[in-house]
Amino acid sequence: MSQSESKVERTPAEWITLSISLFILAIIISLVGYIWINEKNQPPIISVNKKQTIRKVNGQFYVPFEVVNSGGETAESVQIIATLKVSSQVEETGEQQIDFLSGGEKEEGAFVFSQNPQSGELNIRVASYKLP
Incomplete structure (x- = not known):
């Protein structure tokens, strides 16, 4: 097995960081979607x-x-x-x-x-x- 074919394992710290980043990204996307759906495009009344x-x-x-x-x-x-x-x-x-x-x-x-x-x-x- 050569070095290019070897599989690099992720450390627990990398998995935790990836999980937190994906969670924050999902929250941001959800909030933007919520605001976009509930946005009122009404003029001032x-x-x-x-x-x-x-x-x-x-x-x-x-x-x-x-x-x-x-x-x-x-x-x-x-x-x-x-x-x-x-x-x-x-x-x-x-x-x-x-x-x-x-x-x-x-x-x-x-x-x-x-x-x-x-x-x-x-x-x-x-x-x-x-x-x-």
């Missing part, structure tokens, strides 16, 4: 909800709100606009901008008005956003 409690402090009315991105992608520069109409005329407006809103994330804020929002019609909406 942004909604704004007005909270129930309006606070009055020093003659100003604070209207809290919550913005939620229930979509799959991230939105940047989310612009929220509030309009207060009294007797069918726009009396006050306000703007808020949220720099970054990832999928499933919530942000809170408040609009400040000098007139009581309960005396008119308050409309809070998402005006725009951009994709990163």
Whole structure:
């Protein structure tokens, strides 16, 4: 038997190292497959909800709100606009901008008005956003 035909036996340390490496590789491949299958390719779905409690402090009315991105992608520069109409005329407006809103994330804020929002019609909406 020549040297080229001799069979080299693996040591237990080599088998253990090979097994651990294959196990780690299988975990990585499984995670990539799981993310690929469950990935949401939805654009940002942004909604704004007005909270129930309006606070009055020093003659100003604070209207809290919550913005939620229930979509799959991230939105940047989310612009929220509030309009207060009294007797069918726009009396006050306000703007808020949220720099970054990832999928499933919530942000809170408040609009400040000098007139009581309960005396008119308050409309809070998402005006725009951009994709990163």
